[in-house]
């Protein structure tokens with residue numbers, strides 16, 4: 001008996017190994033895109049991705065082409081790394097759809113009840129169309145941008161610089177966080193009180209989003225409870241009557257008798273609002289400070305534009321009417337710097353679920369499978385952006401649009417909007433986010449003198465590439481700045 005076991009064991013082990021090999025190292029079906037091989041089941045390629053995501057996608061594209069399957073932390077998805085394919089996928093908005101994934105996140109990450117998302121018409125009854133409309137350029141200019149500009153101006157006017165170095169995050173992230181939170185939730189929102197809990201929640205976001213097993217879920221759960229408690233307090237205090245977006249969501253919840261969802265809806269909005277733009281402000285200033293000429297060209301552009309604009313509008317001032325200023329003044333370098341910041345420091349996944357059997361790029365996709373467009377692959381492609389690894393604030397400036405040269409013009413490119421995704425589900429906050437950044441940075445440059453603290457090194461501006469796909473990349477560590485008021 002023992003002899004028989006000894007003889008058959010190698011055969012059984014070989015069969016198991018071959019089965020495992022075929023399962024994890026070869027594509028799941030012959031008509032599916034090729035798959036990046038991996039060794040450890042469940043973890044799949046997650047460790048390689050977390051180590052250096054940019055190299056992972058570059059190497060996988062070189063070996064397997066522009067669409068390949070990746071297994072990571074229990075998920076199997078097809079990644080797309082070429083902008084032309086991305087554009088086609090975005091156009092196929094019936095076959096490849098984001099909304100079911102967005103609803104899944106509302107449940108999984110933001111804590112909405114399955115009964116609301118699946119058993120009521122809450123989302124189906126015009127919800128997405130309405131919030132998209134509220135964020136359209138013509139809508140945001142009516143109320144949202146002027147209200148935000150008022151709070152941003154107040155915050156920067158009230159800022160008292162310290163004579164000692166200050167962490168860039170405390171200056172840049174916190175001010176933008178507060179001003180935008182007041183604009184969307186009203187002045188009763190306890191922005192200061194919730195920043196730390198928001199940062200903890202945002203940090204835990206990938207953990208909450210992925211179906212990781214217990215006990216890995218515990219930190220995410222704690223972070224969620226920390227931030228949702230602020231949202232509950234806010235809703236108790238105001239009934240959700242802040243800005244138009246929040247008010248619409250609260251009223252819609254009341255119409256469907258799911259008032260208990262208002263805090264979760266508020267958190268959804270807070271995350272969309274604060275997970276990216278404050279970090280983009282951080283990077284725009286920090287990366288400019290470390291670039292060849294520092295902030296000087298931006299300050300010069302803002303000063304020239306201010307002098308011209310205030311001369312033409314003697315009753316207005318940048319400090320009081322920053323939204324008019326950025327709408328009317330000639331600030332091409334500022335727009336180009338924001339665009340370059342998003343190109344350089346953003347890792348956005350555009351996730352689309354397959355809604356009907358579809359043949360695309362020579363492969364067949366089944367209902368329920370997911371495609372992920374990795375916008376960063378094209379943002380770092382030398383074909384579109386020579387020396388793509390370098391932050392170049394003037395990259396998006398078109399010839400003849402240097403500061404003061406006339407009409408603002410920023411160069412477009414086939415991958416210009418990749419940081420915001422694409423198609424019908426492209427980021428609905430993109431118009432607000434870009435205006436928000438422009439107003440904020442214009443105010444900063446005209447009122448504060450910002451420089452690097454002694455000892456600050458370019459390595460301090462490293463991106464934390466372990467966190468991918470969620471928009472603006474987090475800094476690895478903070479940068480210390482010296483700040484003084486220009487009018488002091």
Ligand code: HEM
Nearest residue numbers: 272273276277348350351420421422425426427428429433
């Ligand atoms: C620099 C700032 C921002 C970046 C980089 C960014 C990035 C993104 C990306 C990559 C997507 C997914 C798009 C896709 O799947 O194709 C998205 C979706 C979305 N973003 Fe943003 N975002 C920013 C700011 C904002 C702001 C300020 C808001 C609103 C207050 C917002 C609200 C949303 C919403 C609601 C969606 C889902 C859209 C839909 O389902 O159709 N975002 N964002």
